Amino acid sequence: MAPSPKQRLFIDVGRKEFARNGYGASSIRTIAQEAGVSLSALYYHYKNKQDLLLAILLDGVDTYDAVCDAELADAGDDPVAQLRAFVRGNVKFRTQYPLQGQLIATEVRNLEPDGARQYDERRRAGRKRMRDIIDEGVRQGLFTTKYPDDCRRSILAMVSAIANWYEPAGPDTPDEIAERYADMAMDLLCPSGTNTAPRDGRE
Amino acid sequence: MAPSPKQRLFIDVGRKEFARNGYGASSIRTIAQEAGVSLSALYYHYKNKQDLLLAILLDGVDTYDAVCDAELADAGDDPVAQLRAFVRGNVKFRTQYPLQGQLIATEVRNLEPDGARQYDERRRAGRKRMRDIIDEGVRQGLFTTKYPDDCRRSILAMVSAIANWYEPAGPDTPDEIAERYADMAMDLLCPSGTNTAPRDGRE
Structure with missing residues (x-):
């Protein structure tokens, strides 16, 4: 379910706070203050800091999915076009939503078991999509790698990692980076x- | 300067505590307790939690450098052999020292400006080494990529990311992963x- 305007405010303020500290x-109290509401108003929507963290991370996954979906919408059935679209979507997410990406990288480990389960379920669906594209490309002989799992993880x-060096001021535009x-x-x-044969006699 | 046996203990206990929470x-108090010393004994070596964090992160970089140096020692002058050795060193670091890698990934942002400067200086030296290998390989025509900087960052x-899925129990050994x-x-x-030409007419 999409967040209400009030929830959207708490998610945006909380994301900045978690990313900073x-x-x-x-502190959930600081987040309420920065959102300009009382603590009890925040607690009406999120029962504690953990609950808000989960909402922020799931919102990050929603954003990621939406950005990738938008790219994949025009890719048709060709696994190569799909793979390139998926990479473009990932690059756009990393360049346009850096805080969402940062929280996914650093705060997922702070989820308690229940939230971690919900989060993992959502993420698994995204990973499966990329796996399906690569599997289909391998099946059609378009992707010739011997290491499809390692390729998926590496891509x-x-x-x-683009988030570590990308500068909105340039010189590279997200589209150039994506290509x-x-x-x-x-x-x-x-x-x-030519590079997959062992160079030193080892197998 | 290498840590003393006492400092080594604080670094190891602190690393686990920071990785967990x-x-x-x-809490520096918990770290002292788990190390089995008084708080003042810990403060004798590290003046605060920040000071201990910096020591832990620099120790992680020392470990990383030592593991890479060991691989590069036998690589000779060939940029291809050096590149493969450097990748092997990185894989060994990620598989054999997962907590060191985790803290580098998640806690560097908690360094205060002074520590961040010291840490960056050390890391820059490591990044330069990989850059030099790639530049030399490009110069000799051994590496034909149009994107050497992106390759370096991507590698x-x-x-x-191997740390995210590697299981010491197998089935893959660090040596197999490294190759x-x-x-x-x-x-x-x-x-x-064949893959660097635009597929959709764009330049």
Whole structure:
């Protein structure tokens, strides 16, 4: 269910607070103050800091899914076009929603078991989508890698790391970065074949 | 300067505590208790929690450098052999020292300006080493990528992410993973050339 305007405010303020201080050192009282509401008004929507953290992380996944969906909508059935669209979506998420990405990277470990289960379920669906694209590309002979699982993990890691150096001021636009990383994802999935032989006699 | 045996104990206990709770929610008092010393004994070596965090992170970088140095020692002058050795070192660090890697990923942002400066200086040296290997490989025509900077960042991100799924119980050994990731690093640096043309007419 999409957050109400009030919940959206708490999620946005809480995200900034958690990103600044980390979850452990953040205070729900400060978040209420910065949102300009009473503590009890915040508690009406989120029963504690943990509940707000879960809402913020699930909202981050919603954003991620929406950005990827928008790119995939035009990709048709071709696994190569889908893979490139998926990489573009990931690059756009990392460049346009850096705080959402940061919280996913650093605060998921602070979820308690119930929230961690809900969060994992949502994330699993996203990972499955990429796995399906790669599996289909391998099945059709379009992706020739011997390591499809490692490629999937590596492509996700590569695009996630863009957040560490990306500058909105440039010189690279998100679209340029997205094309480069789509090329590199394809380089992993379709290796030239000259580099996969052991160079030192080991198998 | 290498830590004394006492400092080594505080670093090891503190690392576990920070990894478990995050820096913000960790208590220097608990760390002293778990190390079996008085708070003042700990303060004799580290003047506060921040000082201990910096020591733990620099110790992590020392470990990282030592593991990479050990691999590079036998690589000789060939940039390809050096690149593969560097990837192997990174894989070994991520698989054998997961907590060190985790703290580098999550707690560097909690360094105050002075510590952040010291830490950055140390890390910059490590990044420069990989940059030098790639630059030399490009110069010699061994690495044909059009995107050496993105390759460098992507290779580091790929190997860092191994910590997210690696299981000491197997089935993959660190050596097997290292060879796969060295292959994939080479696939990025030496793309097959068929995948870098725009597929949809865009430049």
